[in-house]
Amino acid sequence: MxxxxxxxxxxxxxxxxxxxxxxxxxxxxxxxxxxxxxxxxxxxxxxxxxxxxxxxxxxxxxxxxxxxxxxxxxxxxxxxxxxxxxxxxxxxxxxxxxxxxxxxxxxxxxxxxxxxxxxxxxxxxxxxxxxxxxxxxxxxxxxxxxxxxxxxxxYWQEVAHTDPLTGLANRQRLFERAHQEVERAHRHQHPLALLQIDFDHFKRLNDVYGHAAGDEALRRITQSCAGILRDADLMARTGGEEFAILLPETDSDGALDLSRRLLETVREVRLPDFAPEVRLTISIGCATLRTKESFDRLMRRADEALYEAKASGRDRVCANQGSQEP
Incomplete structure (x- = not known):
């Protein structure tokens, strides 16, 4: 009324x-x-x-x-x-x-x-x-x-966080997710692991067979690796032939076990249209989060382990256990 x-x-x-x-x-x-x-x-x-x-x-x-x-x-x-x-x-x-x-x-x-x-x-x-x-x-x-x-x-958010060649997350997305996972791991005292991965002899492949072969190799390797990851894991392209895999709820044994499976998976990848005789391999550095450790420090330790894997012959995984101090 x-x-x-x-x-x-x-x-x-x-x-x-x-x-x-x-x-x-x-x-x-x-x-x-x-x-x-x-x-x-x-x-x-x-x-x-x-x-x-x-x-x-x-x-x-x-x-x-x-x-x-x-x-x-x-x-x-x-x-x-x-x-x-x-x-x-x-x-x-x-x-x-x-x-x-x-x-x-x-x-x-x-x-x-x-x-x-x-x-x-x-x-x-x-x-x-x-x-x-x-x-x-x-x-x-x-x-x-x-x-x-x-x-x-x-759509534009996905574009901004996606590597256009491989379809993986890019470095920005990795860092955003990683800082969230590190905070969560510390708060709940849950394990968290990081793998740093490098494509072995990538420059040689590009020089001998061309960049199209290199691009195809990157796509095939990342697709094969992503196929054995969990939904909770995040694989990102961090550089030209460099990748990282963030593994929530994963301890050192779990990370090493996955690394060995990744090595075996990549060894089976072939490039029949470009270089059928080439055998592809990767090197992996593995590190697990320590008490009070930052993501930057975790990544540095994984990088150190990756350098060790490459220096000791490639096509292998090395782990950096680090210390309990950040």
């Missing part, structure tokens, strides 16, 4: 109502979907959403509360924003991920299928809606589907 303004405020009230009506009319014409939510989180009105490729009809939300429709953590956050917008009179914004499959008040056909299971990203813009014909105070929630933008951001 609308308020009964005094004659003194009638002009201002009429202006607010006119502005509100214009806004609602505009929203009905837009492809984005909007909701009128009261201060208790109940859906009072659903407006727009004419772009069926981007939005599922929200008419089934009417009369339901946020906590009926959304996962509890998201519903809590949304209700807080609605109340903040109403109390402060200021615009509130949020980005959130939601799948139609996770909205139980939608019709079953809207909650099943590939589209319903896909992550959809929205930008919510929440502002108070004065003079709305309702017993409780309300806010307008404009939900803009930003999934294409998020997908593009994810």
């Amino acid at each position: 609308e308020h009964d303004p005094s004659p003194v405020s009638r002009a201002a009230y009429d202006a607010v109502c006119a502005e509100r009506d214009q806004l609602l009319t505009l929203l009905r014409a837009l492809p984005d979907i909007s909701f009128v939510l009261d201060e208790h989180g109940v859906y009072v009105n659903v407006i727009g959403g004419t772009n069926e490729a981007m939005y599922v009809s929200g008419q089934n939300l009417l009369g339901h509360a946020l906590h009926d429709a959304l996962p509890t953590p998201l519903a809590d956050e949304c209700l807080h924003l609605v109340r903040t917008a109403i109390e402060s009179g200021e615009l509130q914004t949020i980005e959130y991920c939601l799948r139609a499959a996770d909205v139980p008040v939608l019709p079953e056909e809207a909650r099943t299928g590939t589209r319903a299971a896909a992550d959809q990203w929205f930008e919510g813009r929440v502002l108070p809606l004065p003079a709305y014909d309702h017993t409780n105070r309300v806010a307008l929630w404009v939900a803009v589907n930003i999934t294409p933008r998020k997908q593009l951001e994810h």
Whole structure:
């Protein structure tokens, strides 16, 4: 029920109502979907959403509360924003991920299928809606589907962290992940190992058979190595023919065992289109994280072990156990 303004405020009230009506009319014409939510989180009105490729009809939300429709953590956050917008009179914004499959008040056909299971990203813009014909105070929630933008951001993030030749993580991604894993290993006192890997006689291969052969060798070697790693492991290209493998939850014995399997795997790699007679090998330096040790120090010890492996004949693994001091 609308308020009964005094004659003194009638002009201002009429202006607010006119502005509100214009806004609602505009929203009905837009492809984005909007909701009128009261201060208790109940859906009072659903407006727009004419772009069926981007939005599922929200008419089934009417009369339901946020906590009926959304996962509890998201519903809590949304209700807080609605109340903040109403109390402060200021615009509130949020980005959130939601799948139609996770909205139980939608019709079953809207909650099943590939589209319903896909992550959809929205930008919510929440502002108070004065003079709305309702017993409780309300806010307008404009939900803009930003999934294409998020997908593009994810693509460029992947590009920025991926080596274009091998498809592996690059050095930047390795360091970001490594610092996280080192912190986690120290906090929970879990093992962590690092392998530093160098392609043996890579310059000779390039000089004799050409860079195309070298590139193919790098791709085949990394693919064969990645094939025996766990999902939790991270293999990265750190230089021209240099690679590193980060091994969470892996002690020295486990790292050495994997290193030996990697040596055997690479020995089986062939280049039939470039150099069928060439036998490829790698050298590996292995180090496991010590108490209070930094990733930089761990990497230096793995490098030292790699130099030892190359100096002692290549095609082998050497371990640097180091000391307990960082």
